[in-house]
Amino acid sequence: xxxxxxxxxxxxxxxSWVLSFLGERSCTLVFQGAPGTPAPVNVGAPxxxxxxxxLFLLYVAPLHFxxxxxxxxxxxxxxxxxxxxxxxxxxxxxxxxxxxRLESKASRLGISFSVAKTELIHWRTPSQRNxxxxxxxxxxxxxxxxxxxxxxxxxxxxxxxxxPAAHFSRRLALAQxxxxxxxxxxxxxxxxxxxxxxxxxxxxxxxxxxxxxDLFTPSMGxxxxxDTFWRKVQRWTTNCFSATPTGILSVASCLPPVxxxxxxxxxxxxxxxxxxxxxxxPATARLHPSFPSLSxxxxxxxxxxxxRGLSSI
Numbered sequence: 001x002x003x004x005x006x007x008x009x010x011x012x013x014x015x016s017w018v019l020s021f022l023g024e025r026s027c028t029l030v031f032q033g034a035p036g037t038p039a040p041v042n043v044g045a046p047x048x049x050x051x052x053x054x055l056f057l058l059y060v061a062p063l064h065f066x067x068x069x070x071x072x073x074x075x076x077x078x079x080x081x082x083x084x085x086x087x088x089x090x091x092x093x094x095x096x097x098x099x100x101r102l103e104s105k106a107s108r109l110g111i112s113f114s115v116a117k118t119e120l121i122h123w124r125t126p127s128q129r130n131x132x133x134x135x136x137x138x139x140x141x142x143x144x145x146x147x148x149x150x151x152x153x154x155x156x157x158x159x160x161x162x163x164p165a166a167h168f169s170r171r172l173a174l175a176q177x178x179x180x181x182x183x184x185x186x187x188x189x190x191x192x193x194x195x196x197x198x199x200x201x202x203x204x205x206x207x208x209x210x211x212x213x214d215l216f217t218p219s220m221g222x223x224x225x226x227d228t229f230w231r232k233v234q235r236w237t238t239n240c241f242s243a244t245p246t247g248i249l250s251v252a253s254c255l256p257p258v259x260x261x262x263x264x265x266x267x268x269x270x271x272x273x274x275x276x277x278x279x280x281x282p283a284t285a286r287l288h289p290s291f292p293s294l295s296x297x298x299x300x301x302x303x304x305x306x307x308r309g310l311s312s313i
Contacts, residue, residue: 001017001022002015002018002059004061004062005018018107024040024044025040026040026041028065049192056077060074060111062164063111065101065105067083069083069084069092070098073155074308079098079113081095082123083095083098084274088122091122095120095137095138116142116143118138118140119148119151120147120148121148121150122134122136122160123160124160124161133160135147150166156212156216164216164222165221167212167224168212168226171208172210172225175208176207176229177207178204179229179232182200183236194238194239196235197236198237201255202255205233209229210258211262213262213265213266214266214268214269223262227257227259230257231246235253237255
């Protein structure tokens with residue numbers, strides 16, 4: 001770790017601080033309330049420390065390299081390789097070669113990959129979506145992996161045809177589970193006051209339900225299912241009767257309809273894209289060169305001043 005930090009131009013005093021932070025650590029197991037003998041910990045970083053993820057990213061940074069007609073992304077210890085060619089077989093061959101190269105770089109750092117957790121998915125272009133699905137597997141280190149119907153990355157669920165229904169079906173199930181627990185805090189006629197129910201709906205249930213709306217747009221059928229569930233949340237927030245017309249639920253609960261919430265999140269995502277430097281954001285790099293992007297400034301996610309001028313929801 002010290003070699004990587006020094007190569008990155010980190011000041012010597014900060015390198016010494018990091019080595020002191022990581023060194024001479026131990027852990028103790030507790031059985032039935034009685035602590036055992038401390039055991040030294042010579043690898044890894046303390047879990048829960050805010051600096052541990054940053055140190056890990058610096059450590060695995062040498063594993064990232066440019067891929068022609070491809071993309072490598074990682075989140076903590078998860079790596080994803082995406083390539084494009086004229087055939088599925090060509091993609092598989094390139095993925096195998098890239099994994100060997102990645103593994104070679106990782107071995108120099110003392111890093112190994114859990115091959116058993118490998119997932120494969122074949123993306124399909126719009127012209128291929130009516131053709132039979134590709135079932136060609138990939139072989140990595142003697143193990144065979146067949147293509148999956150869906151894969152998850154950063155909470156997003158992707159299918160070969162990029163169908164948003166698979167993603168929102170899972171988000172809806174998670175939101176329903178959270179709502180089942182939360183509604184116990186405020187049964188009809190008792191429990192929490194409406195403003196606290198509104199806080200739970202906006203800060204807990206809505207983020208779970210709408211996660212991924214910045215990338216995927218729900219279909220009409222999916223939107224109907226989301227609306228049906230969201231109306232239950234609106235009724236619970238206001239403690240309205242079940243016979244209350246749905247048209248006034250949004251006003252009474254101060255909870256906009258799902259369609260407006262989705263549009264709002266997509267506009268915020270678009271603002272983040274156009275305000276990001278093309279060098280660090282692949283989506284911004286695909287904008288036309290004449291587009292006036294702010295290449296020297298990245299708008300923070302918490303900046304709501306940029307939303308001025310958009311239609312109100």
